[in-house]
Amino acid sequence: MVDDRRARRRRRRWGGTAAAAMLLPAALSPPGAWLPAVMAALALVIAVLPWPTGRISLDRAAGGLALLSLAADSVSFGKAGLALLWLPFETVALLVLLERVVRHVPGPRAGIVGALTGTAAILLPLRYTLHDPHLGPKESVFMAALAFFPTACAAGVGLYLRALDTRRAHAVALARREQRLEVARDLHDFVAHEVTGIVLEAQAAQLDDDPGPVDHRALLHRIEQAGLRALDSMDRTVATLREADGRTWDEPPPTRLHGLADLPELLGRFSSMAGAEVALSVEDEVAGALSREAEDTAYRVVLEALTNVRRHAPQAGRVEVFAGRTADRAVEVSVADTAGPGSPAGTRRGGGTGLAGLAERVSALGGALEAGPYAQGWRVRCLLPAPAVR
Numbered sequence: 001m002v003d004d005r006r007a008r009r010r011r012r013r014w015g016g017t018a019a020a021a022m023l024l025p026a027a028l029s030p031p032g033a034w035l036p037a038v039m040a041a042l043a044l045v046i047a048v049l050p051w052p053t054g055r056i057s058l059d060r061a062a063g064g065l066a067l068l069s070l071a072a073d074s075v076s077f078g079k080a081g082l083a084l085l086w087l088p089f090e091t092v093a094l095l096v097l098l099e100r101v102v103r104h105v106p107g108p109r110a111g112i113v114g115a116l117t118g119t120a121a122i123l124l125p126l127r128y129t130l131h132d133p134h135l136g137p138k139e140s141v142f143m144a145a146l147a148f149f150p151t152a153c154a155a156g157v158g159l160y161l162r163a164l165d166t167r168r169a170h171a172v173a174l175a176r177r178e179q180r181l182e183v184a185r186d187l188h189d190f191v192a193h194e195v196t197g198i199v200l201e202a203q204a205a206q207l208d209d210d211p212g213p214v215d216h217r218a219l220l221h222r223i224e225q226a227g228l229r230a231l232d233s234m235d236r237t238v239a240t241l242r243e244a245d246g247r248t249w250d251e252p253p254p255t256r257l258h259g260l261a262d263l264p265e266l267l268g269r270f271s272s273m274a275g276a277e278v279a280l281s282v283e284d285e286v287a288g289a290l291s292r293e294a295e296d297t298a299y300r301v302v303l304e305a306l307t308n309v310r311r312h313a314p315q316a317g318r319v320e321v322f323a324g325r326t327a328d329r330a331v332e333v334s335v336a337d338t339a340g341p342g343s344p345a346g347t348r349r350g351g352g353t354g355l356a357g358l359a360e361r362v363s364a365l366g367g368a369l370e371a372g373p374y375a376q377g378w379r380v381r382c383l384l385p386a387p388a389v390r
Contacts (some may be wrong), residue, residue, distance in 0.1 A: 008050045018044040022086060033082045036127070039072050040086035043093035047100070059105045059113045062097050066113070066120040069094065073127045083128045091147070094121040095154040102158025103165065110162075115156065121151045181357075198226045222272060259295035260286060260323055260333075263302060267321060270306050276316050276337070284325035289331055289386040297361055298323070298333045298384060301369065304354045305380040307336035313337055316377060330367070331386050336379040355380070 006024035019041040026037035036225050098117045105113055125143035128134045136224070263280060271278040288297065302321060309316055316337040321332045359369040367384040 011048055011050050015045040015048040018048060019126075022089060025085065029082065029085075030079065033085075035072060035075065036083045036086040036090070039069060040090040042095070043069070043090045043097070047096040048092040051100075058100060059109045062105075062117050065097065065112045066094075069120040070123065073123055073130065074219075076131050083131075087124065087128060087386055091121060091150075093125055094124065095150055098151065098154045099158040099161075102155050114158070118151050118155060121154075122147045154254040162173045184329065195226075195230055198223050198230075226269075237302070257292050257296040258299035259292070260290075260298060263323070266299070266303065267319075270310075270319070276309070277318045279318065279320045279321045281320070283325070285325050286323050286331055289325070289372045291385055291387065294331075294365055294367075294384045295357070297365060297367075298331070298382060301333055301358055301362070301380060301382045302335055304358055305371075307354070308380075309335075309337050309378075313378065325386075326383065329386060331384045332381065332383040333384070334379055336374050337377040338375065358382075 020035050022041035022044060024031045029037075043065055046061045049061075049063060053061075094117060098121060099112060101117055102110055102114045104110075122144050125147055126140055129140040131144050260282060263282065267278045267280050270276075306319070309319060318338040320336045320338075321334070322336075323331065326332050355369070355371055362369040362382055364386065365384060367382060369380070369382045371380045372378070
């Protein structure tokens with residue numbers, strides 16, 4: 001903000017200096033020199049000043065100047081040769097203003113005001129040729145044709161810079177959207193997982209008629225640990241939002257990349273909360289086969305599948321997690337649960353948004369994700385391509 005104010009003050013000083021430089025020679029010239037001098041000074045000031053200024057916007061200032069310039073072309077102010085001293089300065093100012101209008105003025109107004117400013121720049125030589133008795137229509141047409149080329153170049157530069165600005169704004173919007181989606185994924189994958197565990201622990205405690213002191217303390221400890229992990233995930237999410245504002249913080253990177261090596265710890269926490277029998281099988285060939293991003297995606301698939309088991313199949317008697325190579329050397333990660341007594345096999349209700357988001361993430365990595373009934377329960381299966389070993 002401070003730098004912007006300084007820049008605006010600097011541009012105002014430059015505008016005042018340019019206006020004084022245009023008007024001082026007019027004081028030593030015949031009275032007819034005041035009109036071209038004032039027009040050149042006004043054009044330079046409008047071209048240099050930052051807009052909007054007060055209630056006056058760039059398109060209004062440029063449109064007003066263009067109309068004044070076109071009106072001044074038809075006014076006879078004495079000797080036509082007096083215009084030649086200030087004509088180049090006004091021409092440059094109009095070209096700069098045309099570039100600014102084409103680049104910054106929004107919507108259809110850019111076309112209208114740009115066309116008006118460009119016309120003023122093209123017809124500006126007529127201020128000299130129309131009032132010189134030695135020049136005729138041919139010279140006027142020739143000078144206007146010469147002015148057309150720099151005018152077209154100024155409009156082209158404005159269009160090019162406008163396209164760059166639009167592309168940059170679009171890229172920033174996409175980056176912000178992706179960052180918001182990443183925050184939403186982290187909240188769903190990690191915070192929802194831990195909160196689901198807390199809810200299930202609390203429900204289990206209510207069903208236990210006579211919990212012993214040891215069981216009671218163990219239950220509170222598990223709830224405490226799950227809450228701390230949820231808070232840690234929230235802290236990382238808040239850090240991500242802070243960094244999005246362009247601030248500098250001393251915290252570590254907000255998003256931690258997990259991997260297949262973290263699965264034993266994850267399954268240990270799941271088994272202690274859910275009470276189901278958990279089996280983990282990870283082939284040796286899988287170690288180091290995936291990129292860090294792919295491993296993090298595989299971890300999130302397992303995390304989402306376990307969360308869904310808690311929510312939709314709390315009576316599952318066994319959960320099997322497998323990670324290994326397929327025949328085509330891809331990496332397969334699957335989570336299958338077996339329904340417990342009294343649980344209908346192959347049914348799930350509610351949820352689904354987490355798996356849908358993960359399916360898009362897996363697809364972006366060139367893999368595939370599928371979920372559906374399997375044997376006496378449900379299975380989530382993920383295939384991720386492994387980079388070829390050279």
